[in-house]
Amino acid sequence: MLSWDELQKAKFTEANARERAFGLVDKGTFTEFVSPRDRMPSPHLPVLGEAIGYDDGVVTGIGLIGKRPVFVVSQEGRFIGGAVGEVHGAKMVQAIKLALKAYEDVKVKYPDSYEERLPAVVISFETGGVRLHESNAGLLAHAEVMDQFQDARGKIPIIAVIGSKIGCFGGMGFVGAATDVIIMSEQGRLGLTGPEVIEQEMGKDEFDASNKALVFRTTGGKHKYIMQDANFLVEDSVAGFYQQLQEVMKLPFAEIEKFRRIGSKKLVEEQLELVKLAVGLGAKDSMDVWKYYGNEDPAKLVDMGPDEFLKVAKRRERKLG
Amino acid sequence: MDYEQGMIGRGRDALEMIFDADSIKENLIDDIQIEAEIGPGAVVGTGLLDGEKATFIANDAQAINPRFNVVYFGVIGMEEAYKMALAVYSTIEADKDKPLEQKRPLVLIVDTPGNGPGKTEEIFGMNKATGSYQLALAEARKLGHPIIAMVIGRAISGAFLCHGLQADQILALDKTFGTMIHVMPLTSISRITKIDIERLEELSKDNPVFAAGVDFFHRLGGVEEIVKKVEDMKATIKKHIAEVREAKKAGQQEKLGPWGRGALGDERGGRVARKKVMEKMTEEYNAVADKYLNA
Secondary structure (H helix, E strand, O other), rough: OOOHHHHHOOOOHHOHHHHHHOOOOOOOOEEEEEEHOOOOOOOOHHOOOOOOOOOOOOOEEEEEEEEEEEEEEEEEOHHHOEEHHHHHHHHHHHHHHHHHHHHHHHHHOOOOHHHHHHEEEEOOHHHHHHHEHHHHHHHHHHHHHHHHHHHHHHOOOOOEEEEEOOOOOOOOHHOOOOOOOOEEEOOOOOOOHHHHHHHHHHOOOOOOOOHHHHHHHHHEEHHHHHHOOEEEEOOOOOOHHHHHHHHHHHOOHHHHHOOOOOHHHHHHHHHHHHHHHHHHHOOOOHHHOOOHHHOHHHHHHHHHHHHHHHHHOOOOOOOOO | OOHHHHHOOHHHHHHHOOOOOOEEEOOOOOEEEEEOOOOOOOOEEEEOOEEEEEEEEEEEOOOOOOOOOOOOOOEEHHHHHHHHHHHHHHHHHHHOOHHHOOOOOEEEEEEOEEEOHHHHHHOOHHHHHHHHHHHHHHHHHHHHOOOEEEEEEEEEEEHHOOOOOOOOOEEOOOHOOOEEEEOOHHHHHHHHHHHHHHHHHHHHHOOOOOOOHHHHHHHOOOOOOEEEEEEHHHHHHHHHHHHHHHHHHHHOOHHHHHHHHHHHHHHHHOOOOOHHHHHHHHHHHHHHHHHOOOO
């Protein structure tokens, strides 16, 4: 594995789940929980004659960013597309549960200064959602993650990091949307129904999954940034994400709450305005929406590097601030 | 009424069977009005269960959404999911000053084949819509509202996660009614996993982890009770509301909802790795916690 310093320079899209977990927290601070050495793979895959992974496709552990304990969940797309089965799901759920335990402990021990030690959860998504080989268990695990998210509301921040090849789709697409803060790179993709499934269900006229440009401008980081579905857009490097995490950790928790897109009646009403716009605009392509938000020449944004894009791109305005 | 055909596509009929005669008020939670125009695939409002007020949220498989062509036959689209979320938040609002034991129940009538797939849905973020409804349900559940999901027809994959799996307890009509709970049919699982359909069929006879069906979900702890007769739906829902209310009063929230179903899956032998993994993680965390909490 690359050293922490080398990792920072590496492309995020090329880093595996363990490298991302190490690189997203301060140098030398990551400790893995239920690592491959513990040998807790899926008990269900061998029955189907499938290869197992000793980490079941997810790296979980703890690190630090400054004084703050950061519970990391990092999914591995190279193992069954990062899909969530029983063990994978349990690791995810327990990481949040432990972060909440840490929150209670820190509050007791540092009643006057717990905010500077406030735990956080960082999830590096790379997944298509439920693992079909153990689909029922995967489904139930998704519901448990959402349940833990609600427990974490108003207590600790949950931060999504999306910049790996598979993106964040299926059931994990709404898990991603339910976090407090979303950091993406242009290469990251976030949605519910993946391109192949839309094409299969709705036909090639509705969606041509082989058209990569179409795929990226429909669910990619730039589009999500313009829509305010992603809060931050960073370059495709481990350092890009790590540094953005450091910035987010400096913000008071009240500010973090404002990054949310769903999770209250007010936010539902704001989203319903967006659904009305979808009807009113009759948008056939995400670029129609970019134009509506004031980007005169949306096609130009597609090939723009991240620095220039951040300077010129106009985003949806939020009334809630 | 001919029950032998099952209840698929009959969300509105189910409401009539479950709630007191003429008690159903659509799009109204006390005096809070929910926009009637949006999300025709979802029916929300207030009804009475032997005189007790409850919020209902059901799929209407007969409705089509003229604005979103993916919404038909019970599909939950963006408007539907947000409408369902509004019904939950409005219920929370209506009971905000009431003590825990007086929070009104929510009854979810489940018959949905999926969430809306489509380009428009992805551009505007279908994932937010379904996520939004789940967070609303989780909030209501934690505030004390008893939430019972009654699966009368299809409870498929992401749509079941959205509409059902955040409930305190899940009930399902017996499989003889054609009730379906699964992520994907075996034919699709076979195509995607490239495992022979014959082998999958053989294994699915007794493997609750991926096989389709109400009974398997029961073994995994995903379904609390199977209801054998349509006429029993009302009484069974009422029984579970009372049970849930008691558990919440006793501070036993961990026995309910997704977390409770985890414990039940362990008890029933369908999901036993989950607990071992969680315990191992806790043990390994405890060994290093001091270093991280006092950095």
